[in-house]
Amino acid sequence: xxxxxxxxxxxxxxxxxxxxNYTSLSELAETLxxxxxxxxxxxxxxxxxxxxxxxxxxxxxxxxxEFHGVSESFMLSFVPRLSLLEFDKIFxxxxxxxxxxxxxxxxxxxxxxxxxxxxLTKELIKKLNIKYEKYIIGQDKVKRELMLSLIxxxxxxxKPVVLMFYGPAGVGKTETAKFLSKMLGGSLFRKQFSMFQTxxxxxxxxxxxxxxxxxxxxxxGRETNVILLDExxxxxxxxxxxxxxxxxxxxxxxxxxxxxxxxxxxxxxxxYENEQQIKKHLGEAMYSRISSMIEFxxxxxxxxxxxxxxxxxxxxxxxxxxxxxxxxxKKIKDLLIENLDLMNNxxxxxxxxxxxxxxxxxxxxxxxx
Numbered sequence: 071x072x073x074x075x076x077x078x079x080x081x082x083x084x085x086x087x088x089x090x091n092y093t094s095l096s097e098l099a100e101t102l103x104x105x106x107x108x109x110x111x112x113x114x115x116x117x118x119x120x121x122x123x124x125x126x127x128x129x130x131x132x133x134x135x136e137f138h139g140v141s142e143s144f145m146l147s148f149v150p151r152l153s154l155l156e157f158d159k160i161f162x163x164x165x166x167x168x169x170x171x172x173x174x175x176x177x178x179x180x181x182x183x184x185x186x187x188x189x190l191t192k193e194l195i196k197k198l199n200i201k202y203e204k205y206i207i208g209q210d211k212v213k214r215e216l217m218l219s220l221i222x223x224x225x226x227x228x229k230p231v232v233l234m235f236y237g238p239a240g241v242g243k244t245e246t247a248k249f250l251s252k253m254l255g256g257s258l259f260r261k262q263f264s265m266f267q268t269x270x271x272x273x274x275x276x277x278x279x280x281x282x283x284x285x286x287x288x289x290x291g292r293e294t295n296v297i298l299l300d301e302x303x304x305x306x307x308x309x310x311x312x313x314x315x316x317x318x319x320x321x322x323x324x325x326x327x328x329x330x331x332x333x334x335x336x337x338x339x340x341x342y343e344n345e346q347q348i349k350k351h352l353g354e355a356m357y358s359r360i361s362s363m364i365e366f367x368x369x370x371x372x373x374x375x376x377x378x379x380x381x382x383x384x385x386x387x388x389x390x391x392x393x394x395x396x397x398x399x400k401k402i403k404d405l406l407i408e409n410l411d412l413m414n415n416x417x418x419x420x421x422x423x424x425x426x427x428x429x430x431x432x433x434x435x436x437x438x439x
Contacts, residue, residue, distance in 0.1 A: 079185025095132035164290040206242040208373030219362040236342040237366030240415025247298040256293030277324030286327035295334040302338035317359040396434040
């Protein structure tokens, strides 16, 4: 009997569990749609059409993204078709729930594996305490509030911690999320909600056809349990209900998928100025589901100087090391200090440094013509 291996988790880890020689779901769908007739097994190694010289490996592999590339009609008959082809092994990453139900109803031998995400520990909180200020400058109060907010995750079966980072742009909100994700060993899962202002946003959140992109499927493929919902203040209140169960219980469900998000860190960023503004805009139902409100402060002159020193050294010694001799570091630093009031955040500082270094390099290039 065909052995079905179902893996819920990121592509990188799924790739480690599959053989090197296999037929992909995309190849299978393309071939079946091309000649639409009954296939038969002709040898122990391949499955062939009597009309075409086309062979399949006896192992089928389907990555998450491949479910987007096949038609809805193909997915409706996906499991019955597979029963005709007699694959020895089938490996599926984050398949739609309906596919799993069909396999179980037809009595297939199924093994399911859920990716184990790295959880927060006492050691990681100590690491955060030591290293945070090296990555994020000028947010000392944030560090303490953040550590306090994360303590509940030491509970063995805790729902997600939902954090609202608020304050001016470019002062470390997104960088803090990246820092946490790096500590937990993977790329940050980030969704920019200012981008979701079209009619397709509803389908993305609540689910549509199995071959359409969805928030739930993206969550299944995450590398860490750190979730960044950037510019959450841009989400229309009509869609807040999509997040209620996720924030309350750590479960996100749509028409095709169910995702377990317990013990995750969900970070919502915004440019709100205070908690009163947050409560007024989000409403009581959403406001009450946020575990902690963490304010990021504007940078003072001392913090700006520290950021200038750090970014200038990095750009000259690493990004533009080949031009180190032609870049006048003292001149650039003096110009930055003179115009300190014109730079409000780390992003402004970085852009200004980049322009001044580029100007120095351009002058050198043109002087050598």
